Every structure is written in C-alpha cells, then in structure tokens.
Amino acid sequence: MSLFRAETRRLTKRRFTKFSVLIALIVLGLIAGGTAYTHAKASAETRATAEAQAENEWKDQVRFAEEAQQECQKDPSKYGGNCADITPPSRDQISADQFMTPQFDFREDFPAMVIAWAALLALVAFVIGASFVGAEWNSGGMMNLLLWRPQRLQVLSTKLSALLTWLFGLSLVTGAAWTGLFWLIATLRGTTEKMTSGAWQSLGLTGLRGLGLVLVAGAIGFGVASIGRHTAAALGAAIGVIVVFQFGLAIVLELARARFYEAYLLPAWIGAWMAKSYEVVDYNAPCDFSATEGCQQPVFTITWQMAGSLFAAVSIIIVGAAMWTIRRRDIT
Amino acid sequence: MTAVLEISGLRKIYRSRKGVRKALDGFDMVVETGQVHGFLGPNGSGKTTTLRTLLGLIRPNDGRMAILGQPVPDRLPQVAGQVGAIVESPQFFGNFSAETTLSLLADAGGVNRLRVPAVLELVGLRDRAKERVKTYSLGMKQRLAVASALLKEPRLLILDEPANGLDPGGIREMRTLMRDLSDSGMTVLLSSHILGEIQLICDSVTIISAGRRVAAGSVSEVLASHTSSTVRVRLEPGVDMLGAAELLRTAGAAITMEKDHFTVGNASNPAQITKLLAERQIYVSELTPVSADLEDVFLELTGTAPVDGTNRQVDQVVAKGGWGQ
Numbered sequence: 001m002s003l004f005r006a007e008t009r010r011l012t013k014r015r016f017t018k019f020s021v022l023i024a025l026i027v028l029g030l031i032a033g034g035t036a037y038t039h040a041k042a043s044a045e046t047r048a049t050a051e052a053q054a055e056n057e058w059k060d061q062v063r064f065a066e067e068a069q070q071e072c073q074k075d076p077s078k079y080g081g082n083c084a085d086i087t088p089p090s091r092d093q094i095s096a097d098q099f100m101t102p103q104f105d106f107r108e109d110f111p112a113m114v115i116a117w118a119a120l121l122a123l124v125a126f127v128i129g130a131s132f133v134g135a136e137w138n139s140g141g142m143m144n145l146l147l148w149r150p151q152r153l154q155v156l157s158t159k160l161s162a163l164l165t166w167l168f169g170l171s172l173v174t175g176a177a178w179t180g181l182f183w184l185i186a187t188l189r190g191t192t193e194k195m196t197s198g199a200w201q202s203l204g205l206t207g208l209r210g211l212g213l214v215l216v217a218g219a220i221g222f223g224v225a226s227i228g229r230h231t232a233a234a235l236g237a238a239i240g241v242i243v244v245f246q247f248g249l250a251i252v253l254e255l256a257r258a259r260f261y262e263a264y265l266l267p268a269w270i271g272a273w274m275a276k277s278y279e280v281v282d283y284n285a286p287c288d289f290s291a292t293e294g295c296q297q298p299v300f301t302i303t304w305q306m307a308g309s310l311f312a313a314v315s316i317i318i319v320g321a322a323m324w325t326i327r328r329r330d331i332t
Numbered sequence: 333m334t335a336v337l338e339i340s341g342l343r344k345i346y347r348s349r350k351g352v353r354k355a356l357d358g359f360d361m362v363v364e365t366g367q368v369h370g371f372l373g374p375n376g377s378g379k380t381t382t383l384r385t386l387l388g389l390i391r392p393n394d395g396r397m398a399i400l401g402q403p404v405p406d407r408l409p410q411v412a413g414q415v416g417a418i419v420e421s422p423q424f425f426g427n428f429s430a431e432t433t434l435s436l437l438a439d440a441g442g443v444n445r446l447r448v449p450a451v452l453e454l455v456g457l458r459d460r461a462k463e464r465v466k467t468y469s470l471g472m473k474q475r476l477a478v479a480s481a482l483l484k485e486p487r488l489l490i491l492d493e494p495a496n497g498l499d500p501g502g503i504r505e506m507r508t509l510m511r512d513l514s515d516s517g518m519t520v521l522l523s524s525h526i527l528g529e530i531q532l533i534c535d536s537v538t539i540i541s542a543g544r545r546v547a548a549g550s551v552s553e554v555l556a557s558h559t560s561s562t563v564r565v566r567l568e569p570g571v572d573m574l575g576a577a578e579l580l581r582t583a584g585a586a587i588t589m590e591k592d593h594f595t596v597g598n599a600s601n602p603a604q605i606t607k608l609l610a611e612r613q614i615y616v617s618e619l620t621p622v623s624a625d626l627e628d629v630f631l632e633l634t635g636t637a638p639v640d641g642t643n644r645q646v647d648q649v650v651a652k653g654g655w656g657q
Contacts, residue, residue, distance in 0.1 A: 006439030013436075015427050140423020143389060144480070147417050148441040150388040150408045331389040 003149060007162035016131045021170065024124045028174070031116060032181050039189040040101035050096035057099070062088040104190030107199050110182050111206055115274045117178050118210025122217035125167050126238065127231075129221035132163055134231030143331050152326045160222055160319065167218045171211045179207075209273055209304065216311045223318035227325050241266070257284040260300045269310055272302035335398075336488050336519045337363040337386070342395030344381055344543075355381040356392070357543035363488075363521055363536075368514045370534035370551070371523040374634050378543040379523050383419050383492055400487060413441065416481030417490040421473075426466030430457055430476050433465060434483060443484050451479040456505065470497030478506070482513075489513060492523045507533050527627045541634040554629060561632075563602050566593040566618035567609075576614050583608055595622060 011017055040046070065088035072083035079086060133156075136142040142155075149155050186192045225234035246265055253261035262268050262280045272278035280300045287295035344356040356378045363369040373379045384390040386397055388405040397404045402411045424433050434448045452461045455475040465473065474497050481489055491510075495503045503526070510520050510533050524530055530537060530551075537554055539547040547554050567573055577587045577594050585605070586597035596605060602619055609616060 002442045003440050006436050009439065010436050013428065013432060135425065139425045141425045143419070144423055144437070145440060146389060147387055147419070148412065148437055148484075150405070150412050330384075330391060332384065 003155070003158045004162055007159050008166060011128075011132055011162055011166050014132070014135075016135070017128055020124050020128050024120055025174075027120055028117065028178065031113070032178075032185065035104060035113070035182070036185045036189055038102070039104040039185065041189050041191075042100060042103050046100060047096060050099040053099040054094050054096045058089065058091050058094045061094065064088075104182070104186045106183065106186035106190065106192045107194045109190075110179075110186070111203065113178070113182055114203065114206045114210055117175065118207075118213050118274060119270075121167075121171055121174065121210070121214045125214045125218035126221035127235070128167075129163055129218035130225035130234030131231045132225075133159060133222050134225035134229070134234060137226065137229035138231065146331060153323055156226065156323060156326050160219065163218055163222055164215055167214055168211070171214050175207055175211070179203075206274065209308075212308070212311070213270070213273060216315050219315045220318050223315075223322040226322040227318075259284060260298075263300055263302060268302055269307045273304050273307035273311065276304045278302045278307075334365050334401075335362050336365050336400055337361065337521065338396075338398045339382070339386065340396045342382065342385065342397065343393045344378075344385060344390060345393050354543050356385070356395075359395070359540060359543055360545050361538045361548065363519060363538075365519055366514060366517055367535040368510055368520045368522060368533050370530035370537035371521055371540070372525075372527065372530060372537055372630055373540035377540045377634065379540060380420050380492060381543075382540070383417070383490060383523065387415070387417055387419065387490070389419070413484055414487040415490065416484055416486035416488070417492075418477040418481050418494065419490075419492045421470075421493075421496065424465045424473065424476065427464055429462050429464055430468075430479070431461040433476065434480060437480055438483060441484055447483055447485070451482045454482065454509070455479040456502075471499060471502055474498055475502070478509075486518065488519045488521065490521045490523075493525065494522065495524060495526055495529060503529065527630055539630060539634065546634065547629070561600050562595055562597045562622040563599045563605065564593055564595050564618065564620050564622055565605060565616055568615060568617050571614055576609055576612075579612060579614075580605060580608060593618070 065086055068079070068086050069083060072079040072086055076083055133142070136145070136159075145155060146152060183192065221234045221238075224237045225231050227233065228237075246267070250261065250265055253264060258264075260280045260282050261284075268278050268280055278301070280302060282298045282300065285298050287297065290296050339359060339361040342356050342359040343354070346353045346355055359378060359382060361371070361382070371379055371382075381390060385392050386399070386404065388408045391405075399408070399411050400414060402408075404411065428436070430452060431448060434451065435445050437443075438445045438448060449458070449461075452458050455478050457472065457475050457479065460468070460472065465476065468476065474494060478491065478494055481491065494510075495506055498506060507529060510522065514520055514535075522530065522534065534551055536550045537548070538545055539554070547557070549557070565576075567576060573594065574589075577589060580596060581587045583604075585599065588595045588597060596602075599605060602621075605619065606616055
C-alpha cells in the first residue's frame, strides 16, 4: 500500500501531469464557452422576431423569383432556356428556426459533448501514462525504485494501478463537472426537456464507455513506454500508428478497392465504442438494386461489444508484453 | 566474524551480434560484518556488473550470492530493507526536489518520512533540500544518492564511486561519514578508483580484474602479499653507477636513475643484481625493496599500469613478467 501511495503522489506531483491536465481543462473550457456563446434560449419574443424575419425573407425570395421570371421571358438564354424552372420557394421552406440562434438541447446535443470529453481525456491519459513510466526509465528513477523494492512485477503493476486509479478519479471529477456545466448551459441557453430516466441511463452508459476509453488509452501509453523504456517510444508508436494505419493503410486499401476498408481503421472502432455502433459501407461493392430504395451497398456494422473486445485484447497484449519484458530484462 | 555479503563463482555473459563477452568469470567476494570493504578494479573489470547483479538488477548466468545470510536474488525482497545502495552515477527525476525525491522513496520503502530531514542534514543538503535536483551539481547529486541509501538505516551500505564529483572537502566529509557509519556497526562496501581513499578508510579490499578476483583480504595483507618487485640499488662511492646500470639494463632490467642511486623496477630475483655486478667487481652498498602502496598493487594485479609509447584500451590487460627469474 505504501508503494501505491508513493506512486500516486509521484504522479500527482509531476509537472507534466499538472501541465497536461491544465491544457485539457482549458480545451474543455473553450468547448463549453464556445457552445454557450453560439446557443441561446428561445423565447416568445425571439420566436416572433424570427417569424417576422422568415416572412420577410420569403417575400424577398418571391419577389426575386418574379423578377427573374420576367427577365427570363425577355432573354431565356440567360437562364438556360427554361423559364419554367424559376419558381419561388413555398412558405414552409423558409422556417423561423433558420433565423434563430440555436438552443442547446441537452438530450440531443450532450452525447456528442461526452464523446469530445472522452476523446480529449483519452489523449491526455495516453501521454500522461507514457510519460509517467517513460520518464522514470529514462531518468534512472525506475532503477532507483527497484533498489528499494526489488519486485519488478509488483513495482510495474502498482505503478499501473496508481495511474489507472488516478485516471479514473480524473475522469469521474471532470465528467461530473462536464455534465453539470452543460446542464447549466442547457438551462440558460437551451433546453433540458425530455431528459427521461432512459435518456439519463443512455448518457450514463456513454460516459462509462468514455471512461473505458480513457483507461485503455492510459494503459496502452504506459505499456508501450515501459517496453521502449522512454516516453518517446509511446509517442513514436502513436504517430506511427496514425501515419501507417490511418493514412497509409487507408490509401492502400482504397486503391486496392478492399472490401469494407474503413473497418481496418481505428476511428471506426472508436466511433463504434462511443456511439454503440458504426456502419461501414462498402462503396466498392456492386450495387444491390432495390425496387423501392434503389442502389443498396452492403453494410458491415461494428458493435460496441466488438470494439470493446478489440480494445481489451490490445491493452492486455501490450501491458502483458511490458510485464514480460521488465521481468526478463537486465536493468543497466 | 560473520559474513554480511558472500559471492561465489559469479558469472555473467553478455551475448550480442559482435560476440560473447564475459563480464564476470567466476568472481568471488566476502565482506565481513562491521567492515569498510573496498572494491577495486579498472574500468570494465566487472565492478558495477557485480553490484547490479547483487542488487537484482542483472540476472547472473551462474554463481551464488548471499546478503545477510539470505540467498539473493531469491530472498532479495526480504533483505532489501536492510541494504542501502547507490549504483554508478546518481540517477533521480530532475524536476523533483531532494526532499520530494527522498520522501517518495521513503513512502515506497515503508520508511518514516521523518528520516528525510535527518539524512539531508547528514549529507549537507539541508539548505538546498527544496531545490530541484536538475539544478544540482554532480557532487550534490552524489550527496543526495548517499542520503537515499542511508534513508532506511541499512545494515549493509553499498556505494559505487561515492566520491565521484565531490570537492576535496566533500571527499574528506565522505571519508569521515564512512568511518562513522562503520563505527556505528554498519557494514560498508565501497567501490572506488581513488586508491588513496581506499587505503585510508578500508579495513579490507577485493580487487577484480577481467571479471575475476585477483586479490582479497585486509589492506595490510594485500600489500604484504604483493610486495613491490622494485629494489633500490646503491653502490659504493666512486663506482661507475652509469656503467653498472647499463650492465643491468642490457640483461633486461628496468632501470630508473636517481641522483645517488638507481632502482630496478622488475627485480623478481634481486640476487641476480648482486651476481651480475659482482662478476664485474662491482659491489652494492644497499639493496632494499621499495615498499608498495595500494596503487602499485592495483596496477600490478590488474595489469593496467601505463606503458610508455602505448595506449592501453579498456579491457586490455598487460601481462607483466619479472626479470631475473
């Protein structure tokens, strides 16, 4: 327990940890501020003003169409020779909503904000996890620690536990603050209607999946940096994955007209995990013509269970490899 | 006297694409309780590999080790609390202060954090304890390393080059500290290149060369058993000293001329000197061995004495034969 306490203290005291969390909080603050700034609560007055603007706009459009019709009659070549196509919009095509600052609808809009929170925290978790063990290896701090606690697996697993516990706490605190902040935004500049218990449950599950993503990112960053004994190993691996798998592989698979090529790319799996499912459409496949719906391309659905299994397997393999290498290697 | 540390037949082989290198080749060492034991060897001889292996950082290929009677590395977790160690250069996370570094180690090792100010005081870092380690000089980092090793009040203290980077005052303080710790009952294993220091403060020494033990015992025993093969030769007044020296040099002796005498540096059998000179009717008035210090013994045993006109490489041992055998 003393080692766990020491490692938690070490993680909290690191300037890199404080700096990363501060950057994340600033970015989250900017997102929240931007959302608040670009949304406004609808009132009877704002709706009446918008209705009037929509009415004026429709009248303008009708007048423009009539003028264009008259000009077309004089010289049809200016309008492609077909004056019948010039028709004014119907009244219902110009709604008052187009002239109103949008409301922040908590039920509709907040799930996307949960995904943004989870993605940002996962990034922070990856770099903090990598730096936490990478800097220790690089500075010789790990060797020093092993002189005090010559139990390699216990030391590394305690470090990882401290990291994951700390990330869990950070996610919980920021997640609660994030929800509260957007509830406030929705109350002041939107609506919190239709938040049934089912909606809260769904939101809670999205948040839990976000928490899972954060922990997986932290564990993978930690594991790769420990295998490479340097923070840069994890960051290099991450850049390599992005360049090779996200850009290189995407281009190669597209050129090769591979089937469901998007399923080989990480964003599809992260999307499936956070949004419960992700549909990969095979645009390279021949059309399956339907009498009612036309060309139907085959679809492969990645479920959150499939994505979760993949992330769990990758985490176990990387952390397992980190444990195996620390157990076997000479520490010089 | 009981042994605090025992190493027997320790082997460590490094394999790489460039070949196989024996870092330790059946090395033995015994350190008795309450002693300050010097551990000497040239660069690359296996000193640090021995200490790292002993402390569980490197896996040996063969051999037995025991600390405080417990076999290591199997029982190392049980004895680690009684062993304070610094290995090679001091290594700490640069952005933490000395105080934070030590308090984190105290937490990790289950030591009371109240020990931290005491050890910082002991090594002279009290007033700089709140500064970040990366602002420290090498000598200050060395003091911090010693403080970290002393934090758990060990029964066995292992220090690898503790005087590295210290100023002369710091070296003297370190020497006094070692002696005080030893007097308080702590056993100190001290690896160092400063042979004068070792000779001053150590009760016993082990000398390692090319991964093997080449000498061990109390300092006086080691000096006595490896007496210098250098002898001082003084002739009767008026005798041609230059001619006599040339005669011996022709026979293979390593002559160094002094004002009123000369020395023969490789006189394994001094009788040859008197014999050769007597055959030419030259009689010596003084033929005395030149007493060796630890540096002479070290250079002789490890074969690392500089040779004029050559650049000795690390791992290179120069075989030194005696003249007149």
